[in-house]
Amino acid sequence: MSPVSIAVEALSVFAGTKQLLGPITFNLAAGRALVIMGETGAGKSLLAQAILGTLPAGLHASGLIHLNGQRIDQLSPEERSSFWGRDVSILPQEPWLALDPLMQASRQVNEAHHLVAGLGSRAASVATRNDFTTLDLNGAERRLPGALSGGMAQRVAFAAATAADAPVLIADEPTKGLDAERSTKIIHLLAKKPDQGGTLLAITHEASVARRLGGDIMVLKSGKLVESGHTEKVLKNPAADYTQQLLDAEPQAWPKQPATPCGDILLSAENLCIWRGKKCLLEDFSLKLHANERIAISGPSGVGKTSLLDVLAGIRAPRQGQVKRMRSVAATGIQKLYQDPPAAFPGKVLLGKSLRDVARLHGVDWAVVTEYLSHLGIHPSLLERRPDSVSGGELQRISIARALTANPLVLLADEPTSRLDPITQRETLAMIADIATERGIAIVLVTHDLVIADRWADSHYQLQNTGA
Amino acid sequence: MIRSSGLWSALAGRASQAVLVAVVVGVVSFSMMQALPGDSAYRIAAGRYGYDMMDAASADVVRTELGLDKPTSVQLANWLGSLARLDLGKSAVTGNAVADELKVQLGHSLLLAGAGILVSLIIAVPIGIAAGLRPGGALDRITLGASIVLRAVPAFALGVLLMLALAVHIKLLPVAGFQSPKHLILPALTLGLGLAAVSSRVVRDAVSEAMAADWQLFSRTKGLSSGQTLRRHVLRNATLPVIAYIGVQLAYVIEGVVIVESVFAWPGIGHALVHAIFGRDVAMVQGTALALGLTYVVLNLIIDLCCHGIDPRRRSIT
Numbered sequence: 001m002s003p004v005s006i007a008v009e010a011l012s013v014f015a016g017t018k019q020l021l022g023p024i025t026f027n028l029a030a031g032r033a034l035v036i037m038g039e040t041g042a043g044k045s046l047l048a049q050a051i052l053g054t055l056p057a058g059l060h061a062s063g064l065i066h067l068n069g070q071r072i073d074q075l076s077p078e079e080r081s082s083f084w085g086r087d088v089s090i091l092p093q094e095p096w097l098a099l100d101p102l103m104q105a106s107r108q109v110n111e112a113h114h115l116v117a118g119l120g121s122r123a124a125s126v127a128t129r130n131d132f133t134t135l136d137l138n139g140a141e142r143r144l145p146g147a148l149s150g151g152m153a154q155r156v157a158f159a160a161a162t163a164a165d166a167p168v169l170i171a172d173e174p175t176k177g178l179d180a181e182r183s184t185k186i187i188h189l190l191a192k193k194p195d196q197g198g199t200l201l202a203i204t205h206e207a208s209v210a211r212r213l214g215g216d217i218m219v220l221k222s223g224k225l226v227e228s229g230h231t232e233k234v235l236k237n238p239a240a241d242y243t244q245q246l247l248d249a250e251p252q253a254w255p256k257q258p259a260t261p262c263g264d265i266l267l268s269a270e271n272l273c274i275w276r277g278k279k280c281l282l283e284d285f286s287l288k289l290h291a292n293e294r295i296a297i298s299g300p301s302g303v304g305k306t307s308l309l310d311v312l313a314g315i316r317a318p319r320q321g322q323v324k325r326m327r328s329v330a331a332t333g334i335q336k337l338y339q340d341p342p343a344a345f346p347g348k349v350l351l352g353k354s355l356r357d358v359a360r361l362h363g364v365d366w367a368v369v370t371e372y373l374s375h376l377g378i379h380p381s382l383l384e385r386r387p388d389s390v391s392g393g394e395l396q397r398i399s400i401a402r403a404l405t406a407n408p409l410v411l412l413a414d415e416p417t418s419r420l421d422p423i424t425q426r427e428t429l430a431m432i433a434d435i436a437t438e439r440g441i442a443i444v445l446v447t448h449d450l451v452i453a454d455r456w457a458d459s460h461y462q463l464q465n466t467g468a
Numbered sequence: 469m470i471r472s473s474g475l476w477s478a479l480a481g482r483a484s485q486a487v488l489v490a491v492v493v494g495v496v497s498f499s500m501m502q503a504l505p506g507d508s509a510y511r512i513a514a515g516r517y518g519y520d521m522m523d524a525a526s527a528d529v530v531r532t533e534l535g536l537d538k539p540t541s542v543q544l545a546n547w548l549g550s551l552a553r554l555d556l557g558k559s560a561v562t563g564n565a566v567a568d569e570l571k572v573q574l575g576h577s578l579l580l581a582g583a584g585i586l587v588s589l590i591i592a593v594p595i596g597i598a599a600g601l602r603p604g605g606a607l608d609r610i611t612l613g614a615s616i617v618l619r620a621v622p623a624f625a626l627g628v629l630l631m632l633a634l635a636v637h638i639k640l641l642p643v644a645g646f647q648s649p650k651h652l653i654l655p656a657l658t659l660g661l662g663l664a665a666v667s668s669r670v671v672r673d674a675v676s677e678a679m680a681a682d683w684q685l686f687s688r689t690k691g692l693s694s695g696q697t698l699r700r701h702v703l704r705n706a707t708l709p710v711i712a713y714i715g716v717q718l719a720y721v722i723e724g725v726v727i728v729e730s731v732f733a734w735p736g737i738g739h740a741l742v743h744a745i746f747g748r749d750v751a752m753v754q755g756t757a758l759a760l761g762l763t764y765v766v767l768n769l770i771i772d773l774c775c776h777g778i779d780p781r782r783r784s785i786t
Binding site for chain 2: 052054081084085086089090092094097098099100101102103104111112115116144146157160161163164
């Protein structure tokens, strides 16, 4: 029997008297993996924060927590922080934001080897160099986090977090916003932990991630345990409806959207070339977009998907080739949806005011806007809030309503659901498709998920790296 | 890859700014001197010979000698012409070359400004860091109150208060003048307290913002102690906005130098400017105003270079 790494008994998290999570009980032995699965808002991250002692101000936890045989829940914050990095490694949810923006990537790993693992400066440099080689990060040593891709930042954070080789690894949404190839890489790294006798606690909303990590699973909904057991068994034969919903929301399980009859040509692009600086991203790209048509564009990160949308929108001029907008389409007849909804709204302005401004600008009756909102399932009371006080899924649906207010004929959607959990993602994309069919709008969807592109769109363009 | 073109374009930008400042400051100070009531020839003559020793005849001599009877446009054109030859002219009162007077005074003023900024940093940085580590705590609220009071008191009033307290009452320091290093303390403290009132809040905001950043928590959870995180990550990130703010504050330093020097009879450029205005010494007014304006440009350039040095994002692209 291997020793127990994390033991949690009746762990609950409260905001004041309101219970947000729990009670949760589990024993996790060395050499095992436990996956916590649930949609956004299910309290998954609170569980990790309660174990670590990093709950945000205003929240408190109750229940017993044992780490490597030692009871830790009643220790002071300073004592609990002494376990970080040494007894338990924590992989951050937003690796880009977790790295110091002013420090070179390799130094952030090096300081963990030197100060946390206690290596001498020469040994720390060697260990850092090894990490960069193993994690396929060669050439990124001297880059600042702002110049790293999301996948690279994830691996740098992984190296820094695990430098002292703590026996327990906690990973919160390790695949968030990564494309298929990069999530496979990071899952592979995580899965090594239990294989080498360590312990892995992973938090995810994706059933595919849980399936690949194996071990045991706990499914949470609104902070309550829905079901638990062997990951493979639970995902094959879920006992709870909610687990089944999560599985249905996986793109692989989506029904193929019925093809729609196309209307007139609205927009055409001929022989486009797109460059970023001195690098040619895309050559000879042509496309004809008809009313009512759904087109998906996929490709690895950095291939120029977003730049292509900007060119189609007329925001950016192509280096070569041309984009023709038919006479029936006004300049504001092309609207964009953005990947990161909070970044697409002014942070300190109430949502209702943002929408009313757009309605006034385009001379649209407010009643029409409220109809869009109710169609999208947005309660009017949400408009009294600021963008940071609604969920990502709600905000993205409000941004769809905002785009529709401008009466678009073409909607360019840049990864509109990559930051949403699967159930919300499925609902949102289905909604966009419904509205488009209803109003004869043409949509270009940029996505990194090939399955979504295949299931959702009428036609699918796969962009490749030109390698230039 | 090091990008130096950004640096060069910044330098070129500041250089063209300097030319613009020279022309604008010259024209504006000239027109303001023209707009002052009274006959400047009389005032200059009084400055040269004393009020009791001058009369209409000596005023007329001054007028012809300095060309004050010529049309204003000609006087302005003459000044700009000699400025283009890097000649600042002669003081109407003392007859010495303006450039020579400025050389001495500018050194004194820079000493005072530097000491003032140093004092402000010695006060603002520790207080700001301590307040920023516990936003909303007792120290944060007390220092907020103190900084509002200090910023609300004008520099001349603060100077007089400090003079009364430290020089007159407990006779710790000399009241005013410029004989020993001790004379520097009161004016530098007056200037520094006014600067620290705001910059301590800027340090506090920068530190509390850095402490709330995701990378601060990640530095802790990867195993660094709170002290190591503060030294290695928080302080450097917090320094950037503070340095940039010191650049903004320079306007207050220049303004403060003029007032503080007058209060403490510090023989710097601000003191000279005020005297030149009283004496209608147009050449000195233009010279000192020009020197203050150019100092502002040069100090801003130094701030640019500091930010360039601290923030690696400005240097590297990949």
